[in-house]
Amino acid sequence: MRRTLAFRLLVAFLSPTLILLAAFGLIAYRVTGARLESALGQRLMGIAGAAATQIRPQSIQFLSPGDDQTRTAGRLRQKLDALKQSTALRRLFILDLNLKSRGDTQSSTKIGDRYYEVEADRSELQSVFKGNAASTVLFRADDGHFFKRGYA
Numbered sequence: 001m002r003r004t005l006a007f008r009l010l011v012a013f014l015s016p017t018l019i020l021l022a023a024f025g026l027i028a029y030r031v032t033g034a035r036l037e038s039a040l041g042q043r044l045m046g047i048a049g050a051a052a053t054q055i056r057p058q059s060i061q062f063l064s065p066g067d068d069q070t071r072t073a074g075r076l077r078q079k080l081d082a083l084k085q086s087t088a089l090r091r092l093f094i095l096d097l098n099l100k101s102r103g104d105t106q107s108s109t110k111i112g113d114r115y116y117e118v119e120a121d122r123s124e125l126q127s128v129f130k131g132n133a134a135s136t137v138l139f140r141a142d143d144g145h146f147f148k149r150g151y152a
Contacts, residue, residue, distance in 0.1 A: 037148070041135030044150025047087050049133055052152045055079060060094060060102045065112030073111060076103040090147070097129060124151055 059072055067073050080092045084105045093104040093115070101113045118125065124134035128151040136149045 037138050040138075040148055041150060044135050044148060045133035045152055046150075047083070047089065048150045048152035051080070051083050051092060054083070055094065055103075063102055063111050065110065068110050073103070077105070080105045099125075118149070121149060121151070124149075128152065 055076065059076060063070075063073060063076075076094075080094070080103055083089075084092045091105050093106070093109065094102040095115050095118065096102055099115045099118055101109050101111055101115065103111070104113075121136050124136055127134045133150070133152040135151070138146055138148050141147050
């Protein structure tokens with residue numbers, strides 16, 4: 001009889017404690033995840049803004065398809081590669097209002113190629129083309145890694 005009473009008391013006191021502990025853990029997990037995602041977005045927007053200040057618009061406005069081997073395109077690629085290396089990003093690219101490449105650290109992307117993968121970022125890009133910085137939501141790429149884009 002005593003064991004049964006002791007067991008019941010133990011369950012009565014531990015059950016709410018364990019439920020509250022699990023609830024607080026879940027809340028902390030979600031809040032921390034949201035803050036980390038927000039911090040990542042701020043970092044990416046800062047890097048994009050810094051990259052935008054280091055690349056002169058005059059150096060990219062006259063680039064057109066087929067200019068990939070010119071000195072201007074080469075210098076632009078070198079600047080983007082240096083920024084990519086110093087910031088430990090996967091990829092940096094410059095696009096125009098038509099979502100076409102003006103420069104990219106991915107060698108398979110040529111000047112004038114369309115960025116179909118950023119079509120989902122239309123609302124962020126509209127904000128960027130008005131002069132604001134923006135970042136996308138966290139998403140899972142085809143290779144299974146999580147990614148986020150920052151624009152400026």
